[in-house]
Amino acid sequence: MSSVTSSFEVHGMSCASCVGKVEKAIGGLEGVQRVHANLVSGRVVVEHRTSLTPAVVAHEIADLGYEVAGTELALSVDGMSCAACVAKVEKAIMRTPGVNNVAVSLGTGTARVQGLAGILDKGAILAAVRELGYEASEKLDGRAQLDREQELRTKELRTQTRNMWLAWPLALTVMMGTFQEYWIFPRFVPAFLGSNLVLMLLTLPIVLGPGRQFFVKSWNGLRRGVTDMNLLYATGIGASFLIASLNTVWPDAGFGGKEATFFESAALLTAFIILGRYLEALTRGRTSDAIRKLMKLQPKVARVVRDGVELEMPADEVLLDDIVLVRPGESVPVDGVVVEGYSAVDESMITGESIPVEKTIGAEVIGGTINKTGAFRFRATKVGKETALSQIIKLVEDAQASKAPIQKLADYVAGHFILGVHVLAVLVFVGWFFVGYERFFTPETKFLLSPYTLASMGVFGFSLLMSITVLIISCPCAVGLATPSAMMAGTGKAAEYGVLFKGADAIESASRVKTIVFDKTGTLTKGSPELTDVVVVDGGPTSDELLAWAAAVERSSEHPLGEAIVRGAEERRLEVPPADDFDSVPGHGVRARVAGRDILLGNLKFLRENHMDPGPLEQEAGDLAENGKTPMYVAVDGAPAGLVAVADRLKDTSISAIERLHRMGLETVMITGDNRRTAEAIAREVGIDRVLADVLPEDKAEEVRRLQEGGRSVAMVGDGVNDAPALAQADVGLAIGSGTDVAKETGDVILIKSDLMDVVTALETARATMRKVKQNLFWAFIYNTAGIPLAAGVLYPLTGQMVSPELAAFFMATSSLSVTLNTLLLRRFRPTAARRAPRDPMPRPSTQTAAVTSAH
Amino acid sequence: MESNTNRVAALIYGSISLGAAALFFLVTSLTGDYPPVARVGGAVWILLLSLIVTMPIVIPRVRSRLIPVRVTRDERPEPGATQDKSRHH
Numbered sequence: 001m002s003s004v005t006s007s008f009e010v011h012g013m014s015c016a017s018c019v020g021k022v023e024k025a026i027g028g029l030e031g032v033q034r035v036h037a038n039l040v041s042g043r044v045v046v047e048h049r050t051s052l053t054p055a056v057v058a059h060e061i062a063d064l065g066y067e068v069a070g071t072e073l074a075l076s077v078d079g080m081s082c083a084a085c086v087a088k089v090e091k092a093i094m095r096t097p098g099v100n101n102v103a104v105s106l107g108t109g110t111a112r113v114q115g116l117a118g119i120l121d122k123g124a125i126l127a128a129v130r131e132l133g134y135e136a137s138e139k140l141d142g143r144a145q146l147d148r149e150q151e152l153r154t155k156e157l158r159t160q161t162r163n164m165w166l167a168w169p170l171a172l173t174v175m176m177g178t179f180q181e182y183w184i185f186p187r188f189v190p191a192f193l194g195s196n197l198v199l200m201l202l203t204l205p206i207v208l209g210p211g212r213q214f215f216v217k218s219w220n221g222l223r224r225g226v227t228d229m230n231l232l233y234a235t236g237i238g239a240s241f242l243i244a245s246l247n248t249v250w251p252d253a254g255f256g257g258k259e260a261t262f263f264e265s266a267a268l269l270t271a272f273i274i275l276g277r278y279l280e281a282l283t284r285g286r287t288s289d290a291i292r293k294l295m296k297l298q299p300k301v302a303r304v305v306r307d308g309v310e311l312e313m314p315a316d317e318v319l320l321d322d323i324v325l326v327r328p329g330e331s332v333p334v335d336g337v338v339v340e341g342y343s344a345v346d347e348s349m350i351t352g353e354s355i356p357v358e359k360t361i362g363a364e365v366i367g368g369t370i371n372k373t374g375a376f377r378f379r380a381t382k383v384g385k386e387t388a389l390s391q392i393i394k395l396v397e398d399a400q401a402s403k404a405p406i407q408k409l410a411d412y413v414a415g416h417f418i419l420g421v422h423v424l425a426v427l428v429f430v431g432w433f434f435v436g437y438e439r440f441f442t443p444e445t446k447f448l449l450s451p452y453t454l455a456s457m458g459v460f461g462f463s464l465l466m467s468i469t470v471l472i473i474s475c476p477c478a479v480g481l482a483t484p485s486a487m488m489a490g491t492g493k494a495a496e497y498g499v500l501f502k503g504a505d506a507i508e509s510a511s512r513v514k515t516i517v518f519d520k521t522g523t524l525t526k527g528s529p530e531l532t533d534v535v536v537v538d539g540g541p542t543s544d545e546l547l548a549w550a551a552a553v554e555r556s557s558e559h560p561l562g563e564a565i566v567r568g569a570e571e572r573r574l575e576v577p578p579a580d581d582f583d584s585v586p587g588h589g590v591r592a593r594v595a596g597r598d599i600l601l602g603n604l605k606f607l608r609e610n611h612m613d614p615g616p617l618e619q620e621a622g623d624l625a626e627n628g629k630t631p632m633y634v635a636v637d638g639a640p641a642g643l644v645a646v647a648d649r650l651k652d653t654s655i656s657a658i659e660r661l662h663r664m665g666l667e668t669v670m671i672t673g674d675n676r677r678t679a680e681a682i683a684r685e686v687g688i689d690r691v692l693a694d695v696l697p698e699d700k701a702e703e704v705r706r707l708q709e710g711g712r713s714v715a716m717v718g719d720g721v722n723d724a725p726a727l728a729q730a731d732v733g734l735a736i737g738s739g740t741d742v743a744k745e746t747g748d749v750i751l752i753k754s755d756l757m758d759v760v761t762a763l764e765t766a767r768a769t770m771r772k773v774k775q776n777l778f779w780a781f782i783y784n785t786a787g788i789p790l791a792a793g794v795l796y797p798l799t800g801q802m803v804s805p806e807l808a809a810f811f812m813a814t815s816s817l818s819v820t821l822n823t824l825l826l827r828r829f830r831p832t833a834a835r836r837a838p839r840d841p842m843p844r845p846s847t848q849t850a851a852v853t854s855a856h
Numbered sequence: 857m858e859s860n861t862n863r864v865a866a867l868i869y870g871s872i873s874l875g876a877a878a879l880f881f882l883v884t885s886l887t888g889d890y891p892p893v894a895r896v897g898g899a900v901w902i903l904l905l906s907l908i909v910t911m912p913i914v915i916p917r918v919r920s921r922l923i924p925v926r927v928t929r930d931e932r933p934e935p936g937a938t939q940d941k942s943r944h945h
Binding site for chain 1: 898909911913916
C-alpha cells in the first residue's frame with residue numbers, strides 16, 4: 001500500500017515534552033510510518049499509509065489539546081447549472097485529502113473549502129472539480145475577481161447565445177417539417193422538409209452541438225457515482241433521437257415505424273433546455289450586481305506624498321501611515337485620518353447618508369467615498385484588504401456564497417430527486433408496457449396540444465415515450481436556482497441600504513424573528529449623555545449662573561456626566577469661570593471654589609453627608625429620575641441652590657423604528673443595567689413592550705436565552721463589547737456599525753449606520769427575501785407536482801392524449817423562467833426607511849429651566 | 857486501490873442492472889405476445905435506467921466500505937503490539 005507525507009501546522013506545542021507527546025500519540029496510530037514534530041516551526045510531519053486520512057491524524061493532535069491550524073480556500077466554479085451539480089461538486093471536493101467542510105454556491109459559482117493547513121491540496125481539489133467537467137480556478141481578490149467573473153459570465157452567455165442561435169432555428173425548422181402535412185404548413189413548408197431523413201440530419205447538429213454538454217457532464221458524474229440534471233436531459237434527448245433515428249433507418253424494426261419519428265421532441269427538448277440555461281446565465285449576472293457595484297467603488301489611483309514628493313500610484317499599493325492627498329472630485333483611496341485641510345465628503349455609497357459629511361483635522365475618512373469641495377491630506381490607517389470597503393465586499397461575498405438551511409434542504413431534495421425520477425421512469429415504463437398499453441391504448445392517441453396522431457405506436461415506443469416524458473417533466477432545474485438567486489438579490493439589496501448580512505442563514509433567521517431585544521445605551525440612545533434640565537430654587541442664582549458654576553467644577557472632572565454639563569454650558573455660550581481647590585469624592589460628587597463661592601455638585605447622599613437638606617428639590621429630582629434623567633444637586637456656599645439633570649437621549653429614529661417593528665408584529669424588549677425606574681421611563685418614551693432592568697453585562701446572554709426558552713426566535717441589537725455574548729446567543733445578532741469591533745465580529749448582521757431604522761430595513765429585507773425564496777420554491781415544484789402525473793399518463797385512459805417530450809421541456813423551461821422573473825422582482829423592493837420621505841426628526845427633549853420655590 | 861474499487865463497484869451495479877434487464881426479458885418472453893424488438897428494446901431501456909439508478913448508489917458505498925476493510929486487513933498490528941488503535945477505525 002502506498003504512503004504519503006502530511007505536514008500539519010500545530011499551535012500550542014511549547015516544550016520538548018509536547019513534541020514527545022505528539023510524536024508518541026501519532027506514532028501509535030495505525031498506518032503511521034514515521035512522525036516528526038518540530039517545536040520551532042510548529043509543524044508535525046507524518047508519513048503514513050494512504051489508508052489513514054489526515055483528518056484522523058488532525059483529530060488525534062486536537063485530542064491531545066493542541067490546535068491544528070485550519071485554512072480556507074475560495075474557488076470559482078463555472079458550468080454548474082443545478083442543485084444536483086452543487087451536490088456533485090461538494091461530494092468530489094469532500095473526497096480530497098484535508099477537507100473538513102465545503103460550501104458550494106450555485107448563485108455565485110463559488111466554492112468555499114475549509115480544511116487542514118498544509119494538507120489541503122488546492123491542485124487536487126481543482127483537478128477533482130475539473131474532472132467532473134466544470135471549470136475551476138482559485139478565486140481572486142477584488143477587481144481581478146470582478147474581471148474574471150465578468151469574463152466567465154460573458155463566456156457562458158456567449159456560449160448559450162451561440163447554442164440558442166443554433167438550436168432554435170433548427171428546432172423550429174424540424175417542428176415545421178414534422179407538421180408539414182398539417183394546418184397551413186403545406187402552403188409554405190416545402191415537402192422535402194417532411195422527410196424523416198432530412199429531419200434526422202437537421203436534428204443531429206442540435207443533439208451533437210448544444211446537446212453535447214448534457215451527455216459529457218452526465219457521464220463525468222455518473223462514472224463517479226453522482227447524478228445531476230444533465231442526466232435527465234441526456235436520457236431524454238438521447239432516447240428520443242435514438243428511437244426516431246431507428247424508425248427512420250429501419251422502419252420495420254418494430255419501434256413504432258415511420259410514424260414514430262419524434263425528431264421534434266429531441267430538437268425542441270434541447271432548445272428549451274438551452275433557453276433555460278440562457279435565462280439562468282442572464283439571472284446570475286443580474287443578481288450579483290450589488291457586489292459589482294461595491295467593487296466598482298474601489299478607487300484605482302492614489303496620490304501619495306512620500307519624502308515630500310507627490311506620487312501617483314495604484315490604490316492597492318498605498319502603505320500604512322502614508323500621507324495621501326485628495327483633491328475635489330476625487331475618490332478617497334483608502335481609510336485614514338485627516339491631518340491637513342478641510343472638505344465635505346460624500347459617504348452615501350458606504351453609509352447611505354445623503355448629506356456630505358464635513359471633514360476637518362482628526363476626522364476619519366473611508367476609502368471609496370468621494371471628496372466634494374476642498375482638498376485635504378490624510379494619514380492611511382487601513383489599506384488593502386483591511387479597508388472598510390474591502391471588508392464590506394468580503395462580507396457580502398461571504399454571505400452570497402453561504403448556504404441557508406432551506407437551500408441545503410432544497411439541494412438535498414434536488415440531488416436525490418434525480419434518482420427518484422429514474423426509478424419512477426422505470427415504474428412508468430413497466431406499468432404501461434405490461435398493463436397500460438393493452439388496456440387503454442387507442443389508435444386515436446394524440447399528443448396534448450398537437451394534431452399529431454400516434455396510431456401505429458407499438459407497446460415499446462408508447463411505454464418509452466411515457467417514460468422519457470416523465471424524466472423530462474420531473475427535472476427540478478429551477479429548484480437549484482430558487483434559493484440562491486433570491487438570497488443573492490436579498491443580500492445585495494440589503495447592502496445597498498447599509499445592512500450587511502454575514503450569511504444566508506442570517507437572512508433566514510432574521511425573517512423568523514418574533515422578539516427583538518435592544519441594548520439601551522448606544523443602541524436606543526445616543527450613548528453620550530446630554531444636559532436636559534437646570535432647576536433653580538427661588539431667590540437663588542439664575543439658571544445660567546448655576547450651570548456656569550457647575551460646569552466650572554466639572555471641567556476638572558473626567559466623568560461622562562460632568563462632560564455633558566460642560567458641553568451644555570458651552571452650547572449656551574456661557575462664560576465658565578476657573579475653579580480652584582477641586583476635590584472629587586468617587587461615587588458621590590465633586591466640589592471646588594468658583595468665583596469666590598464654595599460649589600458642591602453631587603447626589604443626595606453627598607448633599608446629606610455635607611449636612612444639607614434638599615427640601616423641595618428632592619421631589620423635583622424624583623420627577624426627573626422618573627423621566628429617565630440623572631439629577632445632580634448643586635449647593636452654593638453650603639445651601640442647596642438647584643439641580644442639573646443629564647440624560648442619554650434617544651436616537652432620532654428610535655421611536656419610529658420601534659413603532660414600525662410593532663406594526664410588523666414583533667415584541668420589543670429593552671435590556672439595560674439601569675435601575676427599573678429609569679429604564680421604564682425610557683421604555684415608555686420609546687414605546688418598548690418589555691423592560692429587562694438591573695441586568696449585569698455578563699447576564700445579558702442569559703436573559704436572551706430565557707426569552708428563547710419561550711420558543712420565540714430572538715434577535716439582539718447591540719453595540720458594545722458587553723453585548724457580544726448576547727449577540728452570539730440570540731438567533732440573530734444585529735451589531736451597530738458605530739459600535740465596537742467585538743460586537744461587529746459577533747453579530748450576524750452589521751448595520752453600517754447607527755440608525756435604528758436599519759434594524760427595520762434588515763428585518764424587512766430578510767422577510768422579503770424569504771418570501772421570494774418560498775415563492776420560487778413553489779414555482780420550481782408546482783410544475784413537477786402537476787406535470788409528473790400528466791406525463792405518467794394518468795389522464796390518458798380518459799382523454800386519449802399524452803404529454804409530448806417537447807411540451808414537457810416547455811413546462812420545465814417555464815418553471816425556470818418563473819423563478820428567474822420572480823427573483824428579478826426583488827430588485828424593486830424598497831424598505832420602509834427608503835420609502836419614507838425626509839425622515840421626521842424625533843422631537844428632542846427640550847433643555848428647560850424650571851423654577852421652584854425654595855423653603856429657605 | 858481506486859481502480860480496484862471501481863471494478864468491484866462496476867461488478868455490483870452491472871450485475872444488478874443486467875439482472876433487472878434479464879428479468880424484464882424473461883417476463884416478456886413468458887407472458888403476453890410481445891414483439892422481439894419490444895422485448896429487446898425494453899430490456900435495454902431497463903438496463904440503462906437501472907445503471908443510472910444503481911451507479912450513484914453503489915459506487916460511493918463501495919468506496920466507503922471497501923477502503924476501511926482493506927485497511928484493517930493490511931494494517932493489522934503485529935503480534936505483540938500493545939498500542940490501542942481501534943478507536944480510530
